[in-house]
Amino acid sequence: MTSAGWAREAILCMLAEERAVAAEARCAALEEALLDMVYQHCSCGSDDPKLDSMALSANADAMRLLAEYGKLTITTEVGRRILALAAAPPPAPEVTP
Numbered sequence: 001m002t003s004a005g006w007a008r009e010a011i012l013c014m015l016a017e018e019r020a021v022a023a024e025a026r027c028a029a030l031e032e033a034l035l036d037m038v039y040q041h042c043s044c045g046s047d048d049p050k051l052d053s054m055a056l057s058a059n060a061d062a063m064r065l066l067a068e069y070g071k072l073t074i075t076t077e078v079g080r081r082i083l084a085l086a087a088a089p090p091p092a093p094e095v096t097p
Contacts, residue, residue: 053082
């Protein structure tokens with residue numbers, strides 16, 4: 001391979017790496033957004049770590065995905081009704097004066 005060919009390959013590798021890093025960042029942001037949504041939709045109380053899908057398909061699907069990534073622990077699942085525990089405590093709500 002010529003030096004121009006090697007340079008082209010090196011540039012393509014760098015671009016692929018940059019795209020992979022950007023995609024990973026987007027995935028992390030989506031995961032955090034989904035986790036926030038589940039905390040808001042499925043929380044049983046501000047001091048209670050239990051989460052309840054309330055038999056809503058979107059909540060149940062989100063909870064299953066988050067459990068796959070270790071963010072939740074499903075304790076009970078019957079159809080769309082899922083009860084789970086948060087792996088970490090939910091973030092405290094922001095208070096604006």
